[in-house]
Amino acid sequence: MTAATLLLAAFSMLGAAIYLVKKTRGFISATSMLLSFLLLLYGPAYLVYTLYYNQDSPIYRELMKTPYFDDASASLNLAIAMTYLGCIIGIELIDRLAPRRALKLTQTLQDWNANPLRSASSIDGWLIAVNATLIALMAWTSIREHHIAVILGFLETANSQSAKGEYRLLHAGSASYAYRVALTSIAPFLLTWSFLEGLIKRNWLLLATACVLFGLTLLGRLETLSKVPIALLAVQIGLATLLSFRNRNSVGLGVAAATAVALVFYPLVELSIPEASRATSATEFFFWRTFFISNEVLLEYFSAIPYYISHTWGLNIRVVAILFNKEFTPAYEQVSLLWRGQSGSTSNAMFIADAWADFSFFGVAVTSILAGAICRMIDVIFVAEGKSPMTIGLLGCSFIGIVQLMLSSIQSAMLGGGLASIPLTLFALIKARDILQRRRK
Structure with missing residues (x-):
């Protein structure tokens, strides 16, 4: 069962990679960033961690001793497959609801490099x-x-x-x-x-x-x-x-981006983690912290819930807990206390971890569709308007929000990460400006 679900997860990653290439054709957008980050952090890296890199992890060895480990692994594999499928469904749903805007977005991205950066706003x-x-x-x-x-x-x-x-x-x-x-x-x-x-x-x-x-x-x-x-x-x-x-991915751009990230990251490791003074230590830390620890934390969630910690059915969301007059205890605290013995530890987990803690597979499916739909809405509503300072700022904000999706709950990414709050604020600001301009006329 575990092997079959892992194979299903692998095929879902392959399908998402093919979809990414055909759908975005190398252009940078909120849609392409979402799928790229998923594949980068929870694609082959997930398979490598599951099949090989876990052998040096004491947490993984502890999880393997539990009687529910195989069931938890199978559930996580299914959830990963559902995440890719759900994001694609969300993207396609928006394209079906707004076909003209989707076509305009495609044309805008194709013409991006040929058009100069200009602003038509009076804001x-x-x-x-x-x-x-x-x-x-x-x-x-x-x-x-x-x-x-x-x-x-x-x-x-x-x-x-x-x-x-x-x-x-x-x-x-x-x-x-x-x-x-x-x-x-x-x-x-x-x-x-x-x-x-x-x-x-x-x-x-x-x-x-x-x-x-x-x-x-x-x-x-x-x-x-x-x-x-x-x-x-x-x-x-x-x-x-x-x-x-410009707006187009390429091999040269990927190499330059990887080099830039390394140049930024290495001195920060040196400063914040003095023990990682050798280049090999810093490199090992980078790969472990970036590509494998996030997958390990996911496994911690699925190994804990529902076998040792019950699904919360919404009470893991602060607002819902307040409305029902219940004590709010974040899932990450409970999971960390169970496996690490530290209630104050804040292990980063992607958005499906909290969705799983709240609503099981239903939560994973709904939040994945929502994530894909939100990113596509940013593209078809704002990015489709063309190459401008506002569009570039919004894509940068989307980058931060998508990173938040990879590290926290979807509600945190939408509000604190700005994935939904910034586009809504921008929309309100533009509408307010237009109303004032019409009244002056």
């Missing part, structure tokens, strides 16, 4: 006002929480992983949810849009607000005392730079 004043408000919020939070002092204290901490880990646990990250959302999605989106808009129109005030916003965003990312937020910001800026000139 500069709005952008400056929004940027100024966000700058004030972020600066006030950084001052109140002493972010510079936290960073300096981390650099002065004893040069050992345990000491830096303890310091990070005690001091890293803001307590403000609004600030964390701004830092993760809103600020990167606005600074990208504003910088490109200001550059095109030679609006120096808009450029100045974008630069200040970038400085505050970088400060906030450094204050997390983690390599990932800083690396993601660098990748997002690199993606925006690329999209300003």
Whole structure:
């Protein structure tokens, strides 16, 4: 049974790869980023972990001792297959509902490289006002929480992983949810849009607000005392730079991107994990942390639920728990406590893990379809409008939201990651501008 379901998962990956090539034809969009990330992190890497790389993992050896291991592995294999199928269904559903927009998107992507970057929007004043408000919020939070002092204290901490880990646990990250959302999605989106808009129109005030916003965003990312937020910001800026000139994947571009990621990642490993001082150690850590630990955490979820921890039927979602007046205990805390003996440990797991914890296979199917539909809606509604600073900023925001999908629940990616909240905010902003312009006429 386990072997059969693993083969099914492998065929689903192959089918998704063929679909990705035929559907997106190498163009960068929210759709292509979603399927590419799934295949990168939960495609062949999942098979390699399941069949080979797990042998050095103490957690895997512990999971194998459980009486439900084979059933859990089979369930996870089926869930992986359902994830690929569900995302494709969501994408195709939007194309069927909006066929003209889908055709326009295809034409826009084909003409992307030939068209110069231009802006037809008259929203500069709005952008400056929004940027100024966000700058004030972020600066006030950084001052109140002493972010510079936290960073300096981390650099002065004893040069050992345990000491830096303890310091990070005690001091890293803001307590403000609004600030964390701004830092993760809103600020990167606005600074990208504003910088490109200001550059095109030679609006120096808009450029100045974008630069200040970038400085505050970088400060906030450094204050997390983690390599990932800083690396993601660098990748997002690199993606925006690329999209300003061209939109087409190639082998050369892939090699350049991999090199750039390595150049960004290696010094961050050196700084945050002093023990990984040798190149081989840093490389091994990179591959384990990037490609295999996420698959291991998935297996932890499916080995725990429902055999030792019951499905929550929605109570794993904070809002639902509050509405039903129930205590909210995140699934990751329960899973971590079960296998690692640490209730405070926050193991990253992709969106189907929380969906499985809540609603079993039904949750996996629904969230996968929803993820595919949301990404395709971003493409057919906004990206189809053409090559502009707003479109490039939104694609960068989508990149962050899709990364969030790979690491957390779909509701976190939609709200905190900006995958749904930013497009909805942008839509409301454009509609408000259009209404005001019509009233003036």
